[in-house]
Amino acid sequence: MTFDPVAAILLTPLIAAAVLAVLPGYRLEAGLNMIASLASLLFALTLLWHRPATGAYLLVDDLNIVFVLLNCFIGFTTSAFSASYIGHELETGRLKPVHLRFYHAMFQLMLFGMNLALLANNIGLMWVAVELATLTTVMMVGLYRTAEALEAAWKYFILGSVGIALALFGTILVYLAARPVVGEGLDAMIWTNLLTAAPQFDPSLLNIAFIFLLLGYGTKVGLAPLHAWLPDAHAEGPTPISAVLSGLLLNVALYALLRFKVLLAANPHAIAPGPLMIGLGLLSLVFAAFMLYRRRDIKRLFAYSSIEHMGIIVFAFGMAGPLGNFAGLLQMTMHSLTKSAIFFSVGHITQVKGTQRISGMGGLTESHPLLGWALVAGVVAIVGLPPFGVFTSEFLVVSSTFARAPVLAVILVAGLLLAFGALLLRLTDVAFGPVKGPAGPVHASYIPMFAHLALVLMAGIWLPPALVAWFQHVAILLG
Amino acid sequence: MTWIAPHGLSFDIAHMLAGLLVLVSLMMLYQVRLTALLHVLGLHAFILALSVAWQAHIQAAPHLYITAGIALAFKAILIPYALRRMVFQMGLHREIETVGGIGLTMLAGIALVALSLEVMLPVTAHTDPVAREDIALALSVVLIGLLMMVTRRNAISQVVGFMSLENGINLAATGARGMPLVVEISVAFSILIAFIVVGIFLFRIRERFDTIDVSALDRSRGGQS
Numbered sequence: 001m002t003f004d005p006v007a008a009i010l011l012t013p014l015i016a017a018a019v020l021a022v023l024p025g026y027r028l029e030a031g032l033n034m035i036a037s038l039a040s041l042l043f044a045l046t047l048l049w050h051r052p053a054t055g056a057y058l059l060v061d062d063l064n065i066v067f068v069l070l071n072c073f074i075g076f077t078t079s080a081f082s083a084s085y086i087g088h089e090l091e092t093g094r095l096k097p098v099h100l101r102f103y104h105a106m107f108q109l110m111l112f113g114m115n116l117a118l119l120a121n122n123i124g125l126m127w128v129a130v131e132l133a134t135l136t137t138v139m140m141v142g143l144y145r146t147a148e149a150l151e152a153a154w155k156y157f158i159l160g161s162v163g164i165a166l167a168l169f170g171t172i173l174v175y176l177a178a179r180p181v182v183g184e185g186l187d188a189m190i191w192t193n194l195l196t197a198a199p200q201f202d203p204s205l206l207n208i209a210f211i212f213l214l215l216g217y218g219t220k221v222g223l224a225p226l227h228a229w230l231p232d233a234h235a236e237g238p239t240p241i242s243a244v245l246s247g248l249l250l251n252v253a254l255y256a257l258l259r260f261k262v263l264l265a266a267n268p269h270a271i272a273p274g275p276l277m278i279g280l281g282l283l284s285l286v287f288a289a290f291m292l293y294r295r296r297d298i299k300r301l302f303a304y305s306s307i308e309h310m311g312i313i314v315f316a317f318g319m320a321g322p323l324g325n326f327a328g329l330l331q332m333t334m335h336s337l338t339k340s341a342i343f344f345s346v347g348h349i350t351q352v353k354g355t356q357r358i359s360g361m362g363g364l365t366e367s368h369p370l371l372g373w374a375l376v377a378g379v380v381a382i383v384g385l386p387p388f389g390v391f392t393s394e395f396l397v398v399s400s401t402f403a404r405a406p407v408l409a410v411i412l413v414a415g416l417l418l419a420f421g422a423l424l425l426r427l428t429d430v431a432f433g434p435v436k437g438p439a440g441p442v443h444a445s446y447i448p449m450f451a452h453l454a455l456v457l458m459a460g461i462w463l464p465p466a467l468v469a470w471f472q473h474v475a476i477l478l479g
Numbered sequence: 480m481t482w483i484a485p486h487g488l489s490f491d492i493a494h495m496l497a498g499l500l501v502l503v504s505l506m507m508l509y510q511v512r513l514t515a516l517l518h519v520l521g522l523h524a525f526i527l528a529l530s531v532a533w534q535a536h537i538q539a540a541p542h543l544y545i546t547a548g549i550a551l552a553f554k555a556i557l558i559p560y561a562l563r564r565m566v567f568q569m570g571l572h573r574e575i576e577t578v579g580g581i582g583l584t585m586l587a588g589i590a591l592v593a594l595s596l597e598v599m600l601p602v603t604a605h606t607d608p609v610a611r612e613d614i615a616l617a618l619s620v621v622l623i624g625l626l627m628m629v630t631r632r633n634a635i636s637q638v639v640g641f642m643s644l645e646n647g648i649n650l651a652a653t654g655a656r657g658m659p660l661v662v663e664i665s666v667a668f669s670i671l672i673a674f675i676v677v678g679i680f681l682f683r684i685r686e687r688f689d690t691i692d693v694s695a696l697d698r699s700r701g702g703q704s
Binding site for chain 1: 481598599602603605606610614617618621625628637641644645648651652654656657658659660663665667671675678699700
């Protein structure tokens with residue numbers, strides 16, 4: 001029997017979830033959670049050398065390989081962060097051992113769902129996988145069982161369900177468009193078949209389908225009119241989940257959208273999805289930038305920052321062209337790494353301070369230098385200041401937009417500056433000034449957050465040529 | 480491939496059942512009592528089951544009978560029954576609170592039907608007629624379901640709205656001839672709905688919220704307090 005990395009990537013979390021569901025003892029669970037995530041990451045790394053053949057259900061191609069890697073990497077670092085975070089929650093009694101068993105099993109199940117969505121070659125399977133990932137995160141958002149957590153989970157559930165229902169309608173329409181060309185049955189749902197046949201699809205049917213897909217998956221991406229679930233889900237769930245929500249789940253939903261955008265780009269008569277994506281992207285950016293000013297809760301603050309960044313990314317893909325797509329892909333990667341690092345530090349900070357309210361914290365760089373400066377570095381990176389990687393991608397988005405559509409660029413820059421101001425304002429409250437709130441010792445796991453920040457810093461200073469070549473190649477694919 | 484000819488008996492029955500589903504969707508909009516709404520929901524799922532079974536028959540696709548069976552047993556009987564029990568056990572308000580008047584909502588519903596016909600019929604001109612009509616009517620059901628979710632204040636009627644929306648999607652999926660994974664998707668959706676219902680029940684949303692009125696959720700938005 002030959003080794004199949006794709007099967008290994010999918011089976012590892014699935015088996016781990018089954019074992020974690022029955023395993024007693026939180027230390028054992030957290031350890032196994034880390035080992036399983038590490039194993040998935042190692043299997044994902046083998047994809048770089050050996051790319052398996054495309055099947056009817058699964059594929060590995062240039063578009064998804066980096067996302068799979070990123071997914072497994074952040075899955076692993078989050079499991080390391082989660083081990084120390086959850087230990088603290090257990091000590092303070094916010095969580096009980098039985099919740100933890102459930103939590104760890106769900107964590108692996110979520111990684112399975114996301115990897116399956118990324119690796120799926122079948123648009124129906126991709127939809128099912130996104131639904132699975134959503135369901136598991138809903139369960140984890142409600143983990144604390146407080147009124148607020150249940151409310152957040154309920155809102156996320158209902159809005160997420162409407163989103164995936166609309167996405168399914170869009171998927172059915174794509175099938176209807178494909179059927180006369182590709183033939184009935186499974187063939188007309190296989191993405192690689194769809195791509196080769198896309199030029200002959202009925203363009204008007206494809207257009208309508210894309211609108212449903214944009215609204216459906218856009219809900220999960222957290223685009224502005226459909227974002228209402230996102231801040232609550234981030235604020236009320238355990239912080240490791242906030243980190244994977246922002247860092248991974250939003251990306252997975254956006255990735256699903258990109259797959260369909262490639263189909264549209266392959267059909268010469270279909271509408272350009274650009275204007276729709278540009279509109280939604282700018283709306284999300286500007287809206288979130290204004291909302292950032294009124295936040296009192298630190299996790300909610302960074303949740304709105306995620307909406308803002310998703311806006312920038314969708315805008316970049318809407319502008320399209322090699323440069324726009326390149327910037328979008330880079331921004332997706334950088335945002336995932338930076339935002340999850342921020343949530344790692346925020347998780348420990350809220351545990352020390354015993355509150356999520358910004359007014360209850362201050363002078364972190366003095367009381368907890370490592371945590372405080374990690375947060376400062378993360379925020380400096382996320383607002384797009386050099387020398388971090390987000391600066392590179394945002395600079396690319398802005399400069400390419402100025403060259404092609406100066407009016408849009410003005411709105412874009414205004415949104416960016418607004419968000420910049422809001423985040424720095426809050427950062428000074430939290431990180432500098434007199435020490436506020438409890439300043440007890442902290443058992444933090446620093447390695448995950450500094451590993452992420454180091455990668456983001458490296459990307460800002462020197463992008464490996466292989467990665468640049470890959471991004472350029474995929475940017476052309478995206479049209 | 481052989482398409483079912485328009486205006487044959489097979490086509491007319493499929494068309495009638497799909498049309499009935501839209502009609503029942505509109506009926507949901509003017510219900511003012513929760514228990515009555517649940518009865519209409521059962522009727523909605525029952526018509527869906529008939530429609531799916533008919534599609535299974537005319538497409539000679541026996542696996543669709545499974546979807547029809549799920550619709551009948553799970554969505555037409557079990558879920559409305561469970562929700563009804565919940566309404567009684569948890570002592571919920573029996574009246575449905577709406578945003579905007581019933582008349583206005585009905586007008587909006589009619590406009591949505593017109594909109595979906597206007598949007599879908601031209602673009603599906605080249606596909607087979609059964610799928611074409613089904614998709615257009617299914618979109619109406621989906622949009623009315625959405626309308627219901629945004630105009631209803633309490634959690635149970637939002638769930639009913641979601642279920643009718645989901646029935647519309649099932650109609651579209653079964654109307655699209657030869658679509659793979661339909662059964663799997665209907666199972667996935669049933670699981671989703673079961674989660675929602677169990678969620679309401681286990682988490683005792685009413686106890687947590689004091690009222691099952693969803694606008695009470697707004698206080699968790701943050702920023703204001």
